[in-house]
Amino acid sequence: MFRFAMTLSLALTAALITGACTKGAKTENNTNTSQANRLAQSPTSILVQPTLKGDIERISLFISTAREAAKNNKLQEAVGQLQGANKEVDSALTGKVRLREEFEALKSAIDRTIGAVERREKDADSQLAELQVRIGAIKTMTP
Numbered sequence: 001m002f003r004f005a006m007t008l009s010l011a012l013t014a015a016l017i018t019g020a021c022t023k024g025a026k027t028e029n030n031t032n033t034s035q036a037n038r039l040a041q042s043p044t045s046i047l048v049q050p051t052l053k054g055d056i057e058r059i060s061l062f063i064s065t066a067r068e069a070a071k072n073n074k075l076q077e078a079v080g081q082l083q084g085a086n087k088e089v090d091s092a093l094t095g096k097v098r099l100r101e102e103f104e105a106l107k108s109a110i111d112r113t114i115g116a117v118e119r120r121e122k123d124a125d126s127q128l129a130e131l132q133v134r135i136g137a138i139k140t141m142t143p
Helices: 004-047 052-071 075-094 100-118 124-141
Strands: none
Touching: 004 052, 004 075, 052 075, 075 100, 075 124, 100 124
16 A cells, blocks of 8 residues: 555656646746747847938948958958948938938048958058947947
């Protein structure tokens, strides 16, 4: 009788633990998955929005990609990324009056950096870093 009671209690305990762990894990997993999906979608949606924040994020992406390409000695790719950033600055200048001076300064800095990268100047990386600082400053001025 004792052996039967011990076996029954052991089986019942194992079933409870297994059931409790399985149900708890599914709820937590679903919550984490939905949070991860929301976080993954938010940066992408900012990049495609035709807003000031979207313009700034696209310019920032172009500049950081250009700097990475320049570090890997892919200078034509870096120039192409900088030209893309220049086009985004032009589109930002069409309607944004509030940060016009900052965008115009960024545009002239991008033009100087394109020339430096094409000529393979030594200070091209520092100019690319300056572009990242400039776009970072514009980001902080944007609500």
